[in-house]
Amino acid sequence: MLRGNKVGLRARHEDDIPTLRAELYDDVVNASRSEGGPWRPITPGSKDPRLVVDDTAQGHVPFSVVELAGGTLVGTATLWGIDTHNRSAHIGLGLLPSARGKGYGTDVVAVLCHYGFVVRGLQRLQIETLADNTAMLRSAERNGFVREGVLRCAAWVLGEFLDEVLLGLLARDWKPDAAA
Numbered sequence: 001m002l003r004g005n006k007v008g009l010r011a012r013h014e015d016d017i018p019t020l021r022a023e024l025y026d027d028v029v030n031a032s033r034s035e036g037g038p039w040r041p042i043t044p045g046s047k048d049p050r051l052v053v054d055d056t057a058q059g060h061v062p063f064s065v066v067e068l069a070g071g072t073l074v075g076t077a078t079l080w081g082i083d084t085h086n087r088s089a090h091i092g093l094g095l096l097p098s099a100r101g102k103g104y105g106t107d108v109v110a111v112l113c114h115y116g117f118v119v120r121g122l123q124r125l126q127i128e129t130l131a132d133n134t135a136m137l138r139s140a141e142r143n144g145f146v147r148e149g150v151l152r153c154a155a156w157v158l159g160e161f162l163d164e165v166l167l168g169l170l171a172r173d174w175k176p177d178a179a180a
Contacts, residue, residue, distance in 0.1 A: 001062075002115055006105040009063035009077055012053045012118075016064045016073050016150070020051055023096045024076065032158050033130060034094055051076075058082065065095070065108055074099035077108045079116055087123035089116055093136075105139040110176075115141055115169045124170055130155060131163040145169045 021042070025031045032039045037130035044090040053062055059082045077097035082089040093108045098175040109127075116122045118158040127145060141147075145167040 001066075002119075003068060003109040004066060004108045006102070007074065007104050007111065008064060008066050008068050009070075009108070009111050012051070012062055012064045012076075017047065017051045017074055018095075019096070020064075020076055024052070024094045027097075029158065030094075033133075034092075036155075040078050047147070058084075061134050065093070065099075067099075067104075074104055075108070077112055079112055080118070082122075083092075087121065087128065089120070089122055089124075090128070091116070092124050094126075094175075100135065105135055106142045109139045109143045109145075113169065113174055114176065117174055122171065124168060126169075127167045128155070128164050129167070137165060140167045143169065144175055145175055146173075 001008045010038040077093040
């Protein structure tokens with residue numbers, strides 16, 4: 001397990017999937033805002049590719065996020081789009097509604113930075129988020145991410161186009177304790 005100040009990132013367990021599905025992906029509004037495509041229902045018991053881990057996939061590393069105090073599941077985190085040639089990747093996370101507003105997002109980003117820069121030896125990490133996602137923007141910036149641009153009307157979300165903010169962090173600019 002990778003440990004932060006408040007949360008740990010561990011392998012996805014089979015018994016995490018029903019909670020993550022019910023609280024993150026069956027929530028149409030939340031899922032529509034976080035996914036790159038339209039929401040669609042997934043048949044119960046089916047292998048949901050967003051949640052079931054394929055250990056052979058090299059460009060995508062999913063984690064379950066747990067509270068360090070007690071081990072309670074609080075969300076999901078991912079290093080995705082890993083490009084080994086350019087040594088870059090993207091960060092994504094989703095916290096259960098009961099876990100939001102507690103500083104876990106900032107801690108998750110910090111742990112993903114450690115994983116990306118120290119464990120994987122990456123040069124650049126990137127985050128794309130909706131312009132009105134103040135929690136993610138705050139978590140990213142507290143960890144040293146810099147706003148690099150706005151992708152105007154880049155995301156179709158529940159009947160309207162929304163702007164996305166692009167943030168980046170280079171290994172040389174990363175300060176491991178910045179979010180503390």
